[in-house]
Amino acid sequence: MAKLFAVTLLIIAIVSAIPIIRNTWHPMEDISAHGQAIDDQLSETMWEAGISFLASQIILAWFIWKFSGDRPGEKTQKKFPGGAKGLVIAAIVLVGIEVFALGIFGVKAWGAIYFTQPGPDALPIQVQAGQFAFYFRYPGPDGALGPIHADKISEGNQNFFGLDPANDVDSRDDIVTAEMAIPVNKEIRLLMHAKDVSHSFYVPALRIHQDFVPGLDLQLHFTATKVGRYEIVCSQLCGLGHYNMKAYLSVLSQQDYDDWLKKEAAMQ
Amino acid sequence: MHDTAHAGAHHAPTSFIRKHVFSLDHKVIGKQYYGLGLVAVFIGMVLSWLMRIHLAWTNAPIPGLHLLSSAGAPGDVMTPEYYLQVMTMHATFMVFFVLTVAPFAAFGNFFIPIHTGAEDMPFPHFNMMSFWTTFVAFCVMILSFFVADGPTLGGWTQYAPLSAVGKVAGPGQGAGVVIWATSIAIFCVGQLFGSLNFIPNILDLRCKGMSLWRLPLPTWAWFITSCMGLTSFSVLMPACILLILDHVAGTSFFVASNLVINDQLQPHSGGSTLLWQHLFWFFGHPEVYIAIVPGMGIVSHVLITSMRKPMLSHRVLVYSMGALAVLSYMVYGHHMFVSGMNPFSSVLFSFPTLMITIPSTIIVLIWIGSLYGAKIRITSASLFALGFISLFITGGVSGFFLAQPPIQILLHATYFVVAHFHFTMAIAAIFGIFSGTYFWFPKMWGRMMNETLGRIHFWCTFVGVYAIFMPMHYLGLAGNVRRYSSFAPDYMQPLVPVHQFITIAALFTGAVQLIFLYNFFYSKFKGPIAPENPWEATSLEWTIPSPPPHNNFGDVHPVVYHDPYQYGVESSTGDYLMQNSPEQLKSGVINDEP
Numbered sequence: 001m002a003k004l005f006a007v008t009l010l011i012i013a014i015v016s017a018i019p020i021i022r023n024t025w026h027p028m029e030d031i032s033a034h035g036q037a038i039d040d041q042l043s044e045t046m047w048e049a050g051i052s053f054l055a056s057q058i059i060l061a062w063f064i065w066k067f068s069g070d071r072p073g074e075k076t077q078k079k080f081p082g083g084a085k086g087l088v089i090a091a092i093v094l095v096g097i098e099v100f101a102l103g104i105f106g107v108k109a110w111g112a113i114y115f116t117q118p119g120p121d122a123l124p125i126q127v128q129a130g131q132f133a134f135y136f137r138y139p140g141p142d143g144a145l146g147p148i149h150a151d152k153i154s155e156g157n158q159n160f161f162g163l164d165p166a167n168d169v170d171s172r173d174d175i176v177t178a179e180m181a182i183p184v185n186k187e188i189r190l191l192m193h194a195k196d197v198s199h200s201f202y203v204p205a206l207r208i209h210q211d212f213v214p215g216l217d218l219q220l221h222f223t224a225t226k227v228g229r230y231e232i233v234c235s236q237l238c239g240l241g242h243y244n245m246k247a248y249l250s251v252l253s254q255q256d257y258d259d260w261l262k263k264e265a266a267m268q
Numbered sequence: 269m270h271d272t273a274h275a276g277a278h279h280a281p282t283s284f285i286r287k288h289v290f291s292l293d294h295k296v297i298g299k300q301y302y303g304l305g306l307v308a309v310f311i312g313m314v315l316s317w318l319m320r321i322h323l324a325w326t327n328a329p330i331p332g333l334h335l336l337s338s339a340g341a342p343g344d345v346m347t348p349e350y351y352l353q354v355m356t357m358h359a360t361f362m363v364f365f366v367l368t369v370a371p372f373a374a375f376g377n378f379f380i381p382i383h384t385g386a387e388d389m390p391f392p393h394f395n396m397m398s399f400w401t402t403f404v405a406f407c408v409m410i411l412s413f414f415v416a417d418g419p420t421l422g423g424w425t426q427y428a429p430l431s432a433v434g435k436v437a438g439p440g441q442g443a444g445v446v447i448w449a450t451s452i453a454i455f456c457v458g459q460l461f462g463s464l465n466f467i468p469n470i471l472d473l474r475c476k477g478m479s480l481w482r483l484p485l486p487t488w489a490w491f492i493t494s495c496m497g498l499t500s501f502s503v504l505m506p507a508c509i510l511l512i513l514d515h516v517a518g519t520s521f522f523v524a525s526n527l528v529i530n531d532q533l534q535p536h537s538g539g540s541t542l543l544w545q546h547l548f549w550f551f552g553h554p555e556v557y558i559a560i561v562p563g564m565g566i567v568s569h570v571l572i573t574s575m576r577k578p579m580l581s582h583r584v585l586v587y588s589m590g591a592l593a594v595l596s597y598m599v600y601g602h603h604m605f606v607s608g609m610n611p612f613s614s615v616l617f618s619f620p621t622l623m624i625t626i627p628s629t630i631i632v633l634i635w636i637g638s639l640y641g642a643k644i645r646i647t648s649a650s651l652f653a654l655g656f657i658s659l660f661i662t663g664g665v666s667g668f669f670l671a672q673p674p675i676q677i678l679l680h681a682t683y684f685v686v687a688h689f690h691f692t693m694a695i696a697a698i699f700g701i702f703s704g705t706y707f708w709f710p711k712m713w714g715r716m717m718n719e720t721l722g723r724i725h726f727w728c729t730f731v732g733v734y735a736i737f738m739p740m741h742y743l744g745l746a747g748n749v750r751r752y753s754s755f756a757p758d759y760m761q762p763l764v765p766v767h768q769f770i771t772i773a774a775l776f777t778g779a780v781q782l783i784f785l786y787n788f789f790y791s792k793f794k795g796p797i798a799p800e801n802p803w804e805a806t807s808l809e810w811t812i813p814s815p816p817p818h819n820n821f822g823d824v825h826p827v828v829y830h831d832p833y834q835y836g837v838e839s840s841t842g843d844y845l846m847q848n849s850p851e852q853l854k855s856g857v858i859n860d861e862p
Contacts, residue, residue, distance in 0.1 A: 005651065005654065008727075008731065009658055016662075016738045020742075025742035025743070025746040027747060038677055041672065041674050045669050045672065045675060052661075053665045056632065059636055060636055060639075060654075064644065067639055067640065067643065067644055068644040068646060069644070069645075076575070076577040076642055079580065080641070083581075084584050084634060087637050088630055090633065091626055092630075095625055096623075096626055099622035100619075102622065102668065103619050103622045103672065106618065106673060107615055110614065113677075114614075115611065131530075150526035150527070153528040155531055195527070197527075198428075198429070198430065198541060200681065202747075202749065204678065209677040209681075210606050210608070213542060214527055216524070216608060231757050231759055233749055233757050235681035235749045236427070237423045237751045238430060239430060239438040239441075240349035240421065243752035243753045243756050244348075
């Protein structure tokens with residue numbers, strides 16, 4: 001029975017590792033300027049976690065195989081070489097160094113997104129999350145976004161951002177869209193606003209994941225490096241339509257982006 | 269300390285009600301908690317089946333589901349909102365009424381007084397109130413299935429403002445949330461009563477010779493867990509009360525100004541969205557350890573008995589469990605890396621989270637190192653204990669990823685997280701409960717369980733849980749978001765076959781739990797009568813009859829002469845020496861740390 005356990009454990013460990021080694025399921029291809037550091041951190045961690053996982057399961061299986069059942073005449077008091085002290089030192093030194101190193105390198109990858117400021121030329125785009133859709137707002141030729149008036153927000157008359165162009169000059173040329181488009185290789189300054197409850201802005205391809213906080217407008221900045229069509233999904237439980245809260249992100253060449261924006265402006 | 273060992277003593281009750289219902293006897297209360305956990309785990313498991321079927325075959329009718337909720341399952345097909353309600357209730361029942369109740373309150377109640385050599389808990393009335401308060405909390409939670417628009421759909425974390433603005437936010441967010449928060453607040457009171465009994469029992473009601481270092485490892489684990497319970501349930505309870513006030517008293521603790529829901533400007537103003545998350549996770553992360561630390565104690569106890577040798581170091585295990593408890597308060601922010609909390613805080617929370625790997629690794633290495641040179645006796649209990657180690661390792665290594673803010677950009681709120689916490693706090697903890705059940709059943713109910721059925725139960729469950737939860741890591745890596753009732757984004761569509769595989773594994777693994785249920789109830793009534801010490805174990809529970817008499821030790825006050833784990837010795841009884849045996853060994857006395 002013990003030997004069967006050991007073999008089962010071994011098989012489970014190896015079968016579990018195969019999809020990772022073969023890279024069957026993996027994060028989608030990175031299209032961001034900052035994402036490489038995150039991917040490197042992930043693969044570093046995968047190596048360390050993978051080795052720890054396999055080594056400990058295999059040793060566990062081996063000991064169960066070897067040290068089960070009664071062995072008359074033999075005492076059980078045999079201590080593990082090095083004893084508890086050796087194991088504690090090994091845990092503190094090996095695992096301590098390993099996790100500390102991961103932590104330090106992780107700060108670099110994290111800081112590239114959160115501890116840097118967007119450049120002065122970054123393109124501002126506002127995203128508003130509400131049950132259960134994202135809406136986007138681009139400043140018109142004046143380069144400024146008009147203020148949001150919560151009391152004017154209405155899905156019914158399609159005033160998603162609660163704009164008041166009659167009184168706010170800045171709002172008059174704002175362009176509101178249901179899809180997001182950005183020019184490739186251009187830094188974006190994303191202004192995040194939640195209309196009702198918490199939501200999240202998760203774009204796996206862009207290596208961006210940030211919750212919307214009702215009452216607190218946050219900013220993010222990023223640069224997409226590859227033309228294509230990607231998905232933005234909500235990852236923060238926001239109500240019954242949560243599963244269906246998504247939008248498309250088109251990364252376009254500058255020319256295509258300009259054309260797109262012009263077309264959207266004409267439809268306002 | 270021995271003068272007070274009979275502080276909680278009371279006469280044996282004679283009426284049925286005082287004996288079996290409103291009992292002051294810690295053993296009856298322990299069994300009541302176990303029964304409650306058993307009912308809750310089967311409710312939680314059936315709910316998980318419903319979730320899994322819906323995820324794999326979204327439009328498939330589940331026969332009879334409309335009987336549970338005609339609005340939630342018209343034509344027996346689950347609606348997206350009912351999926352979320354079922355999911356919320358699955359987690360709530362499992363986390364609170366199973367993972368807290370069974371390993372901590374149930375086994376702790378039964379065995380702490382016996383392990384310490386006491387006649388009962390120091391405050392038996394409080395102890396009785398602890399169970400019945402928890403039972404009321406359970407009934408209140410059940411009630412939410414029967415209110416107009418069903419239970420809350422906000423997840424067991426109940427993030428505000430979704431949970432705080434009322435029914436305008438969705439079905440179950442009105443009365444459902446108020447019932448949920450009321451139930452949890454009551455539950456917290458029950459657990460505080462429990463902790464307030466466990467701590468003084470362990471500190472003050474020890475029998476003669478029972479120094480702290482002579483306490484068995486589960487009792488140390490329950491002591492550490494009680495301390496965590498005391499300081500974390502006391503934070504969750506007021507948080508729940510504030511949430512209720514946001515609903516019924518017009519306050520705005522958790523709701524910011526100017527929110528517009530369903531085109532209605534909300535009347536709240538000035539509250540903080542993140543405040544709830546801080547309060548919740550300040551409880552929530554220690555709660556993870558409240559679920560798992562008792563399992564570590566139980567598994568150590570079972571392993572030592574099965575290995576026929578003590579752990580390499582009793583004290584290092586205790587210190588490591590203590591370190592987990594202390595660190596658990598400093599790491600809660602890792603649930604909030606992308607929440608909008610200051611990103612510098614994310615870095616600060618990430619280092620203690622990574623550090624918690626060290627005591628966890630020490631515990632695992634002590635277990636594995638102790639197996640070296642052992643003579644493991646394979647029983648259902650020891651199989652589940654060994655399985656626990658494997659599951660805890662698997663759950664532990666995925667923690668490496670989730671401790672790091674940059675990696676959470678990819679993995680936060682995906683199935684990777686679901687895999688991680690199920691392996692650690694859920695499945696490993698459940699294996700701890702099973703291990704404890706197979707080990708202590710003879711003592712608790714006076715009869716032996718069937719070993720063959722126990723082993724079949726183990727094999728199917730062990731392979732089954734890996735088949736369910738290991739693939740969830742892969743789903744998470746591919747960006748599959750959790751808490752979706754179906755997978756609408758295009759990139760998640762190819763992952764549906766993986767969900768179908770998981771569902772089949774979950775249905776199978778759930779079904780084999782019926783073997784356990786049959787074994788449990790059959791053995792309770794028809795199993796062979798258990799001897800006093802069927803496993804040749806050494807701690808005090810094995811020195812008294814199975815089941816123990818009302819006052820545990822008869823009219824004698826036990827005296828303890830050794831540490832609890834004298835195995836691999838040569839004594840007059842064999843390769844072990846009872847903790848209360850005055851016999852002094854000529855040689856081979858090991859690990860005696862009075």
